[in-house]
Amino acid sequence: MSNLVDLVAHNPLLLMEAAVNGLLLGGVLALLALGLNLIFGVLDIVWIVYVDLVMLAMYLVYFLVQVYGWPLWLGALAGVALGTLLGVAVHLLIITPILASPPVNQLLATGGLLFFIQSLATFLWTTDHRSIRLSLPTIEIGGMFVSFARLIAFVLAVLVMIGLYVFLTRTYVGTAIRAVSQDRGAMALMGADPQRIYVVTSAVGGALAGVAAALLSIQYSVHPHFGAAFGPITFMICVLGGLGNMVGAFIASFILSEIISIGGVVWSTEMGYVIAFALFIVLMFVRPGGILARRQ
Amino acid sequence: MLELRAVTAGYGQFTALWDVSLRVAAGEAVAVVGPNGAGKTTLLRVISGVLAPRAGELVFEGRPLGGRPPHEIVAHGIAHVPEGRRLFPGLTVADNLKMGAFLPAARAGFDDSLARVFALFPILAERLRQRAGSLSGGEQQMLAIGRALMSRPRLILFDEPSMGLAPVMVLRLFDLIRRVREEGYTMLIVEQNVRQVLKLADRAYLLEVGRVRIEGRADQLGEQEFVRKAYVGL
Numbered sequence: 001m002s003n004l005v006d007l008v009a010h011n012p013l014l015l016m017e018a019a020v021n022g023l024l025l026g027g028v029l030a031l032l033a034l035g036l037n038l039i040f041g042v043l044d045i046v047w048i049v050y051v052d053l054v055m056l057a058m059y060l061v062y063f064l065v066q067v068y069g070w071p072l073w074l075g076a077l078a079g080v081a082l083g084t085l086l087g088v089a090v091h092l093l094i095i096t097p098i099l100a101s102p103p104v105n106q107l108l109a110t111g112g113l114l115f116f117i118q119s120l121a122t123f124l125w126t127t128d129h130r131s132i133r134l135s136l137p138t139i140e141i142g143g144m145f146v147s148f149a150r151l152i153a154f155v156l157a158v159l160v161m162i163g164l165y166v167f168l169t170r171t172y173v174g175t176a177i178r179a180v181s182q183d184r185g186a187m188a189l190m191g192a193d194p195q196r197i198y199v200v201t202s203a204v205g206g207a208l209a210g211v212a213a214a215l216l217s218i219q220y221s222v223h224p225h226f227g228a229a230f231g232p233i234t235f236m237i238c239v240l241g242g243l244g245n246m247v248g249a250f251i252a253s254f255i256l257s258e259i260i261s262i263g264g265v266v267w268s269t270e271m272g273y274v275i276a277f278a279l280f281i282v283l284m285f286v287r288p289g290g291i292l293a294r295r296q
Numbered sequence: 297m298l299e300l301r302a303v304t305a306g307y308g309q310f311t312a313l314w315d316v317s318l319r320v321a322a323g324e325a326v327a328v329v330g331p332n333g334a335g336k337t338t339l340l341r342v343i344s345g346v347l348a349p350r351a352g353e354l355v356f357e358g359r360p361l362g363g364r365p366p367h368e369i370v371a372h373g374i375a376h377v378p379e380g381r382r383l384f385p386g387l388t389v390a391d392n393l394k395m396g397a398f399l400p401a402a403r404a405g406f407d408d409s410l411a412r413v414f415a416l417f418p419i420l421a422e423r424l425r426q427r428a429g430s431l432s433g434g435e436q437q438m439l440a441i442g443r444a445l446m447s448r449p450r451l452i453l454f455d456e457p458s459m460g461l462a463p464v465m466v467l468r469l470f471d472l473i474r475r476v477r478e479e480g481y482t483m484l485i486v487e488q489n490v491r492q493v494l495k496l497a498d499r500a501y502l503l504e505v506g507r508v509r510i511e512g513r514a515d516q517l518g519e520q521e522f523v524r525k526a527y528v529g530l
Contacts, residue, residue: 178384
């Protein structure tokens, strides 16, 4: 605690900088959490493999941009396209055949895919950390230093989330996705083919993974265990926000990213994670339905 | 318009409907009544495509529809007001109505459908931005019916609309259905409240243990001695 007091007293700018960085990180985390939550809301399945799909798309962006010299924006679009395809593929190849099975089997099936993808990535690309070499500046705002890559990623993440919001609230298919997440059977009585809604949802979830991949690849290096680094925090956000609750996931993303970022400056990054996970466990006892859940 | 010929259906080893034949002509209101477990709900599940018949035929406007999935049945012009309403509680009234018009053909006539629903149930126009789950029971009932009308159906199925309602609400519900009826909609109503539904319907079928026991004009059916004793409670 004395560290925190010390920092506030002597170097408030550093703390502000951490808060800003937390906000920027939260944007990309929210994108991941919303994609995972969207799929859970409609299909009642947690795609354990979700962040590993992000990893595959990151490899694609890396290879296209760094090895084949594609412009970054084009590589990013290719990443989004791959994410979309992977989302549809996971649904059609893994989920559809076992849609009627108990949820735990579906969970294990996507978990199995996770290990498959991790091993395949290690086999094909070794455990090397690979990153796109970019010369993006660090910009100074009022004495604070903020990475331009993070700022761009945040702005794009927010734009994509606004797009997602408009899609889910203004279009027929988007509204149907929200409707299915409340009552699967009733939407069929409205004339919507449930299988089609599932595929669209998985495609949108996959596309969000692709966007996240593009935004993460300008900030982080990719390696076969990338999923292990970002997966747990993504699930934590979803559970904290209330599984399937989009607004809750959005808020939880920023709570956790701030804790990690500020904790990282005050103590250490590891300590930031420890505090975040500890808070998560406590909140699970206090509010098991998520932060926005109404008390029964 | 709708015809079932010798339909047999059930679940696993259990047969809930035996050899049921039934007809609804255009412009008619037909009731299916009977005690609990008579197979009324199974009958509607077959018509709406939730359950495939084991034998027999289901024909709507000359097309065989037996065993088609629910979303196709709706596309052919049969709307469903499901048991327990099955609204989307977290969605607004406007979004619930929008989902009723999900099919492309229904979307084209959206404004017209909406005007017709508002003419029938003006209160829904005032509640558009409210979540469906926050409506009163009566308003939810209106929304469930309005949502079905949004698909521009040629036949409306009502599945036990009065189930779980307090007696005073039951009377109001039948008023709502009567209003829809006066608009000229063709309807098939499966209902336990025999007395009320027979007042509203043109013809009725009495189902008992999965078979059609008697059928006939609703007013005559209501006067049959054993029907009065067993179901109407007079």
